[in-house]
Amino acid sequence: MNPKYDECLEACIECLKACNTCFDACLREDDIKMMAGCIQLDRACADACAFAIQAMTTNSPFVKEICRLCADICESCARECAKHEHEHCKKCAEACLKCAEACRMRSL
Amino acid sequence: MNPKYDECLEACIECLKACNTCFDACLREDDIKMMAGCIQLDRACADACAFAIQAMTTNSPFVKEICRLCADICESCARECAKHEHEHCKKCAEACLKCAEACRMRSL
């Protein structure tokens, strides 16, 4: 695997971890009503990252297209998480932005 | 595919649909705080069904073990959904029980 490829794979793994950690933590928050959008996007984003991870590691001919889609979903999840003050949301927003950037580069 | 096999596959597909519909509907409920356990198990159960569907349709040598695990997760999700009065929860509980039974048969 070339370096650019590896970087994107690692960013997707970190993003999946952050999204699922945030998903679980949001479900335990008192203000869970406010977190509904975050819970939905955390799952959508983790699933997109999981899909991209499988595509990259199997050397799928659709890696670029899948990474482009993953970048879009990561950006959307980052925007939602950035609205909240919870530490898990901030960490998730950061991981999503980093992943979006790596996926965008990988999709060119 | 033999009939028993097909029945289990269809039950998993219906259960995945019901769990994901319930997941999305729970996130829109006013009493979302009460639904946190349901949201978590809906996702866990839909993912287990998706895993079982891939295993059955690829003719995996681990179909029995995977269906046994899927049955356990479906039963747990059914118990949680059965606590709530929402129509989507009742439908989900019913689909989960049916899937648990079909997966239990398939795992023998």
Add this chain to the structure above:
Amino acid sequence: MNPKYDECLEACIECLKACNTCFDACLREDDIKMMAGCIQLDRACADACAFAIQAMTTNSPFVKEICRLCADICESCARECAKHEHEHCKKCAEACLKCAEACRMRSL
């Protein structure tokens, strides 16, 4: 779920089944060397359909983008399967084309 939505969901389920059946059957063929591209695309296409099924049933805000990607992958898998005379390949090509069409409609 509206009718168009349902139709696309069912087409993805049928396509996932056909791709995974073809994947398993290709691995048992004598001319497996010729089937390598088919085996790779069958898996990629089944995974794309599984991803689209989760997105549609959870009411993801990215359904259109995911269905557009799924349509592209289905078309590619259909082209590869159409090159082979095996019954499972012909059935798979047919299911992929039907799914590509339904996903393309859903993505508009």
Add this chain to the structure above:
Amino acid sequence: MNPKYDECLEACIECLKACNTCFDACLREDDIKMMAGCIQLDRACADACAFAIQAMTTNSPFVKEICRLCADICESCARECAKHEHEHCKKCAEACLKCAEACRMRSL
């Protein structure tokens, strides 16, 4: 996440990578006919690891049961890969054994 948990998560990530790399490489081998069992188990094992990764990172109540199943599948894939001399098979067998051990510990 406690250390034991993290170790199992990392082992599953490395195993998923090794299985998918082996899957792709097997499809390019001249003696692909001999690799059919390896190709099938590589996919089954990567999917089991992906399922376990989602379960661990979402803090699923079924982590132990899922890790037990994942350990069984990893052991089976390791046995198959160990039959072959290809470098990607040897690396895969090693990653599978390490993952099986970590999952077995996590399942207790």
